[in-house]
Amino acid sequence: MALFLLGNLGVIWAQASLATKPQPQSLIQIPALKPWQKPPVTFSHQQHEGQQIACTTCHHEYDRGCNRWVQGQPVKLCQECHLTRPQADRPDLKNAFHQQCKGCHLKRRQQGQQAGPIRCLDCHRQT
Numbered sequence: 001m002a003l004f005l006l007g008n009l010g011v012i013w014a015q016a017s018l019a020t021k022p023q024p025q026s027l028i029q030i031p032a033l034k035p036w037q038k039p040p041v042t043f044s045h046q047q048h049e050g051q052q053i054a055c056t057t058c059h060h061e062y063d064r065g066c067n068r069w070v071q072g073q074p075v076k077l078c079q080e081c082h083l084t085r086p087q088a089d090r091p092d093l094k095n096a097f098h099q100q101c102k103g104c105h106l107k108r109r110q111q112g113q114q115a116g117p118i119r120c121l122d123c124h125r126q127t
Contacts, residue, residue: 032079033094038124041097051114058100062090 029040048058054071061069061076069075082096091099101116101123108115117123 028097030079030093030097032084038120039126041101041123042125053104057104 025042025044027040028043029036056067056069056071059069059071059075060067061073061081078096079093082090082093084093086092086095090096102118105116105118109118
């Protein structure tokens with residue numbers, strides 16, 4: 001009986017640890033911006049989803065100033081539209097990331113919501 005209980009507890013513990021195991025984070029590395037001056041950024045989709053941040057907050061495809069991208073559509077690489085130099089109608093790749101991420105973090109902070117980092121080395125951490 002004790003072995004049966006111990007065996008079941010082991011299975012339950014293993015399932016619980018899998019359920020609470022953090023999902024892998026993605027490392028944002030942009031080859032177009034080499035040589036990098038700062039370390040790449042670690043990004044967690046799970047953390048952003050957990051804060052109920054809509055996919056369209058980050059993912060976009062603008063047409064005449066309106067985001068036409070819909071969740072479920074393929075996601076383009078940022079560098080497909082944002083080049084290494086700014087265009088008349090869009091920022092360059094580096095500034096697109098900074099405006100998108102840091103801008104959202106600042107806005108959420110001003111609204112009293114949980115927000116991500118805004119300082120360079122809080123995102124660009126040495127690994």
